[in-house]
Amino acid sequence: MVITLAEVWRALDEITDPEIPVVSLVEMGIVRDAQIEGDTVIVTMTPTFAGCPALRVMRDSIVEKLTARGAAHVEVKTVLTPRWSSDWLTDAAREKLKAFGLAPPPKHGGNAQLFFPDQVACPYCNSTDTRVANHFGSTLCRAIYFCRACQQPFEQFKAL
């Protein structure tokens, strides 16, 4: 084995979510665990939205990247428990989403009532004079809002 666990984590932190290419799978909380057993690297991941079509791309990216870094065998496991929560997004990741034009998800602490806050800060001008334009957006994890202040539509990463 020519790859160390530290190198594995570094490599995983370089792989981005194909639908949000500014945050890594580690920052997203999608990669849950990495282990080296013999000549096999075992990565455990958990899906964000169950039907997310990017899951397969992420799985392939993990295998490809770790193989390129020297792993002889890569096994990617998927687990559902504990259930992925948007609360897991790090503060640094939230800032990156905002800079990307995607309003970060509100922290909900498991309270479903907060999943759709009436006011979300516009990632462009920070105004909270916004409204939901559509509960669904261009990917499963996004909703569409409109900012009355700067008259811009924008997307929000949904709380889950």
Add this chain to the structure above:
Amino acid sequence: MNDTLLARNVLALADDSLLLGHRNSEWAGHAPILEEDIAFANLALDELGHAQLWYELHQELTGREPDETIFFRDAADYLNIQLVELPKGDWAFSMLRQYLFDAYENVLLAHLVNSSNARVAEIAAKQRPEEMYHLRHTAHWVKRLGLGAAESHRRMTAALNELWAYALQLFAPLENAQALTDANILPNPRALQTEWENQVGAHLTASALAIPAARAPRAKSRSEHTAHLRELLTEMQEVARSEVYGVEW
């Protein structure tokens, strides 16, 4: 014994989500407004994702791969209820069908997260917040269309009168399912129906839509299908089945 019985019930859950997702996907490019085109594509994808989780559990219980189960099974062996195989109809029909199903899933999943089977419980927990988003969206539209113009109210009333008896099949258990209820793996369908009727009834009334009088499900068994299912599967399975004869990608 319980594994075989559970596999059959899990397959019914999977088939319901798969077919509803497939019907929703037929709105892509055809919805009355762009936002709803996007919404229905998302609803379709979510339902396919949920179906996939159930088909994976079905595979763990039976050894049958999801692709084989989906593409190489004939209509007679599908266990979905007729509600989800009906053609998409007009937009009121699709919206109301999705609402009736979302309300059912929200009630069902609230029970399944406490299932004594750990896999059933975790799959339900994964789906539940996504289904809350669905219900929020469709409940909003049911009210908007019910209380909207005379034409939207007329179409919603027609859709409800058509769909109600089909929806009641959601609560008709598969044969021998009582054993799973006794083992606290699945909830009691009668209790589910009461919760669903209370919630749905209150919302439809608030949306100025009258609950139809029908009390009996449209079909008695999940093995009874309309000709629409065969047509849907013929199209959905065509590519997978032709690959057997040597088509390469």
